[in-house]
Amino acid sequence: MKRQVAENVWWVGKIDWELRKFHGSEYSTHRGSSYNSYLVREAKTVLIDTVWLPFAKEYVDNLDSEVGLANIDFIVQNHAEIDHSGALPELLRRRPGLPIYCTANGVKVIKGHYHQDWDFRVVKTGDSIDIGNGKKLVFIEAPMLHWPDSMFTYLAGGAVLFPNDAFGQHYASELLFNDLVDQAELKEECVKYYANILTPFSALVAKKIAEVVALNVPVDVIAPSHGIIWRKDPLQIVTQYAAWAADYQEDRVAILYDSMWDGTRKLAEAIAQGIAQSSPCTAVVVHNVAKTDKNDVITDVFRSKAILAGSPTVNKGILNAMAGIMEEIKGLHFKGKKAASFGCSGWSGEAPKLLGQLLGEAGFAVEGEGFSCTWEPDAAALDKARDFGRDFAGKL
Numbered sequence: 216m217k218r219q220v221a222e223n224v225w226w227v228g229k230i231d232w233e234l235r236k237f238h239g240s241e242y243s244t245h246r247g248s249s250y251n252s253y254l255v256r257e258a259k260t261v262l263i264d265t266v267w268l269p270f271a272k273e274y275v276d277n278l279d280s281e282v283g284l285a286n287i288d289f290i291v292q293n294h295a296e297i298d299h300s301g302a303l304p305e306l307l308r309r310r311p312g313l314p315i316y317c318t319a320n321g322v323k324v325i326k327g328h329y330h331q332d333w334d335f336r337v338v339k340t341g342d343s344i345d346i347g348n349g350k351k352l353v354f355i356e357a358p359m360l361h362w363p364d365s366m367f368t369y370l371a372g373g374a375v376l377f378p379n380d381a382f383g384q385h386y387a388s389e390l391l392f393n394d395l396v397d398q399a400e401l402k403e404e405c406v407k408y409y410a411n412i413l414t415p416f417s418a419l420v421a422k423k424i425a426e427v428v429a430l431n432v433p434v435d436v437i438a439p440s441h442g443i444i445w446r447k448d449p450l451q452i453v454t455q456y457a458a459w460a461a462d463y464q465e466d467r468v469a470i471l472y473d474s475m476w477d478g479t480r481k482l483a484e485a486i487a488q489g490i491a492q493s494s495p496c497t498a499v500v501v502h503n504v505a506k507t508d509k510n511d512v513i514t515d516v517f518r519s520k521a522i523l524a525g526s527p528t529v530n531k532g533i534l535n536a537m538a539g540i541m542e543e544i545k546g547l548h549f550k551g552k553k554a555a556s557f558g559c560s561g562w563s564g565e566a567p568k569l570l571g572q573l574l575g576e577a578g579f580a581v582e583g584e585g586f587s588c589t590w591e592p593d594a595a596a597l598d599k600a601r602d603f604g605r606d607f608a609g610k611l
């Protein structure tokens with residue numbers, strides 16, 4: 216069902232209530248998601264982005280019955296990842312010859328996925344298309360936000376920004392607009408989305424925000440390609456992105472660990488107690504990374520000013536859940552955060568040193584050699600772990 220977003224602008228996308236994993240199994244979507252496609256109806260009728268492949272037929276059928284495929288003049292494909300371009304084959308099969316406006320990299324991505332020579336019209340930053348009634352579409356390339364082909368489209372005369380993935384959230388809701396949904400849920404999904412997808416591109420985010428602000432154009436609505444649409448104080452999400460892009464951190468410490476026989480878990484909890492004693496206002500979160508959703512763990516790392524990583528030693532190495540999350544953390548290029556390591560062992564005891572190395576390689580300022588404990592921690596060892604937590608908190 217199409218829904219009105221602004222004057223002559225309609226949402227024609229798909230809400231995916233049952234989605235629980237996105238990007239394969241890389242991103243958990245506890246609250247589902249949506250694939251937002253928009254229709255701008257002026258003298259020209261323009262479709263901005265489509266939906267994910269499994270919903271292609273339903274989407275094109277709806278477009279046909281509600282709009283009429285013959286009435287669409289062209290497509291703007293802001294970004295060609297399959298969740299937004301997946302309906303192109305079905306749409307072009309039923310409406311051959313429909314022009315597709317996208318970046319030069321967009322042509323490569325679409326051809327790479329669908330192997331078709333459709334009618335591509337390459338646009339670059341500053342290009343515009345007059346769509347009649349005093350309105351035009353203006354294009355702003357946004358390479359690596361988050362793919363090389365990404366771009367924003369601005370509806371001049373309508374004050375609507377279509378930034379595709381930027382400013383989105385994986386959040387299914389029939390309420391459609393930011394002022395109608397639960398604000399705590401919305402904030403949670405926004406920060407998770409930024410932390411897990413956009414963190415490595417923070418420098419580009421800051422630069423792109425400065426570029427868009429310098430255009431000095433009115434923005435009444437920000438209509439991303441996932442989740443709700445920003446119509447009440449729409450620039451709040453831009454301001455929030457600028458803060459997140461500036462090496463964001465809260466007065467928060469995340470302790471990540473895995474454990475075989477609970478020794479390393481006990482150390483994690485004792486270290487948390489030590490931090491709390493030394494710095495009572497610091498929020499301390501403790502995650503067994505083998506049991507906690509990894510995207511939620513990453514969100515806590517993003518929000519924290521420091522992290523501690525713990526593992527027992529097994530086969531002279533660390534447990535695989537810790538190895539997995541450390542690989543994820545390394546790829547996200549967090550900046551300006553401190554770290555330390557810890558772990559129990561029976562004999563060789565390499566884990567704290569190895570974790571310290573991994574934290575350093577991931578860009579954290581590593582404090583000390585880490586905390587080691589042989590065999591099961593007794594009361595004295597737990598006291599030392601609390602001291603370690605207190606010392607660590609004192610260095611933050």
Ligand code: FEO
Nearest residue numbers: 294296298380440
């Ligand atoms: Fe929502 Fe990068 O696709």
